[in-house]
Amino acid sequence: MTEWIEILVSVLLIIGGTFIVIGSFGLAKLPDFYTRLHAPTKATTLGIGSVLMASMVVHTINDGSVSIHEVVISLFLFITAPISAHMLSKAALHRRVEHLQSSLSSHNRDKAARQLPGDAELDADAD
Amino acid sequence: MLELAMKITAGMVLVAMALNVWRLLLGPSIPDRILALDTLYINSIALIILLGIYNLSALYYEGALLIAMLGFVSTAALCKYLLRGDIIE
Amino acid sequence: MIRRIFPMPVHSLLLWLVWLLLNDFSAGHIVLGGLLAWGIALVASPFTSAQTKVVRPLLIPVYFAVLLWDILISNLDVARRVMGPNRSLRPGFVALPLDITGDFPQTALASTISLTPGTVSVDLSSDRRWLYIHVLHLDDEAELIASIKQGYERRLREIFAC
Secondary structure (H helix, E strand, O other): OEEEEEEEEHHHHHHHHHHHHHHHHHHHHHHHHHHHHHHHHHHHHHHHOOOHHHOOHHHHHOOOOOOOOHHHHHHHHHHHHHHHHHHHHHHHHHHOOOOOOOOOHHHHHHHHHHOOOOOOOOOOOOO | HHHHHHHHHHHHHHHHHHHHHHHHHHHEEEEHHHHHHHHHHHHHHHHHHHHHHHHHOHHHHHHHHHHHHHHHHHHHHHHHHHHHHOOOO | OHHHHHHHHHHHHHOOOOOHHHHOOHHHHHHHHHHHHHHHHHHHHHHHOOOOOOOOOHHHHHHHHHHHHHHHHHHHHHHHHHOOOOOHHHOOOEEEEOOOOOHHHHHHHHOOOOHHOOOEEEEOOOOOOOOEEEEEOOOOOHHHHHHHHHHHHHHHHHHOOO
């Protein structure tokens, strides 16, 4: 393995590790469930993508043939991350998980929980 | 140098997983815990891929793929359970 | 007639490619993968429902290039906001009026929104005309809606012609 490849792989690994830590840090630190949803779906997915790219480079050099297995995992994660985020937020709306008091336009949350159209009038007395 | 970078990255992933476990235990709501579990399995994929780079073996890749698939399916099933009280309708 | 033998050509091709990526490009796997891709499509085709047709497939790589770039930018943006103090965050819920129709195009749009700058799609209204989005930091609601409509919905409508 030449020095340049080593530097490339190291940089990819460090970038990936940084994004993974930021994603999990956001998960631990952000104030309510809906904001917490943002950090892992984006940062962690990119972090994994970066680590997988490093693995691709290493295995390509090591085996002497192009290793593209890792692309499948990255693609799979990029397709599934938004879907699990969507299912989680749907579950949270259904269970009426509290949102941050300072959230803007929180009337939209109540409409979303009942799947009403965006221009519908929300009567305060309902449930 | 690669050795050092791998150790640093493994340390970062471990810190990330510790933070996830913290959120998993703390909650407060059930969707929060599922989200923590979801992030935890994605981070474990990173750890396994790192092990694969460290040992220069492509075998670990299969394990990573299995975790990715089962993790997604279990997250979806747990959410479905919260939504409907039932997984297969 | 050709539809009876190859009921889902695009799905078969994708299955075959994924099989080859998971294994290797040797002759045996090319044959085995081809047989599986054909057989699974034959068995699975009665379960599928009609989907919106892709009209301009050449625009799909352009869409993915734009998306990949935005994913990179969005990660830097979200990382900056996550590391900042909590009280400077102004999260909010936004109702996005949808012009796009069809199951698959709407799913593609919702997934795109979830992957890009500080936005997660939360739910769809029951009449499928409104998509609810949670925004990590809301500066200007009208501007955000306009940028999503211009950046992604317009491109998706060109691809699917709906």
